[in-house]
Amino acid sequence: MTTDDNTGVVDINKPFRFEGNHFKRWKQKMLFFFRMKNVNFALTTDKPTVSENAENDEKDKQTNGLEAWVENDFLCRNFILNGLSDDLYYYYNSNKNAKEIWDALQKKYDIEEVGTKNYAVNRYLKFQMTEDKSVEAKSHELQKFAHEIISEGMSLDEQFQVAVIIEKLPPAWKYLKKFLRLKTKEFSLESLITSLRIKEEARKQDQ
Structure with a gap:
């Protein structure tokens, strides 16, 4: 269980803080948490654009979509950052949006965990x-x-x-x-x- 830093209320669904180990488990818990908070589409949807040449109704629709994405990305980005240890928080805080942070974490730790798995298996077999x-x-x-x-x-x-x-x-x-x-x-x-x-x-x- 973890406590919300702003309210002090315990959130039983909030994943443990990632400190560099057990990325796959943390990742699965985070993906579930994103779905619970309805912010997961920020990780799979590129930032919408608003066409200057669009008709008013279409332009309003595009604007609403952009605003929804910005809000979603803001929440998702901060959920990710707050799920990291302090050192990792400061390192990944420089990335622009949620998808960029998430992709950077996967690129680094998914590969590292393959090595960790191989090491664990080798120790077991030998x-x-x-x-x-x-x-x-x-x-x-x-x-x-x-x-x-x-x-x-x-x-x-x-x-x-x-x-x-x-x-x-x-x-x-x-x-x-x-x-x-x-x-x-x-x-x-x-x-x-x-x-x-x-x-x-x-x-x-x-x-």
């Missing part, structure tokens, strides 16, 4: 469990990487995540790994990690 930490701790660490991927807008099926944890088990677990592979569909993430904790405690007692 992650290896070692003997220096408990399997439970390493499983939770792996899940943090999975949550990063999901927060970037990609989906990870729970059964896939279960299979990945099993495959990432350290070499000392190779015999148990073979058994767990046969039981993959029977586990949820929570039940798998609980099972690994129990088996790890039993292994310690045996040792």
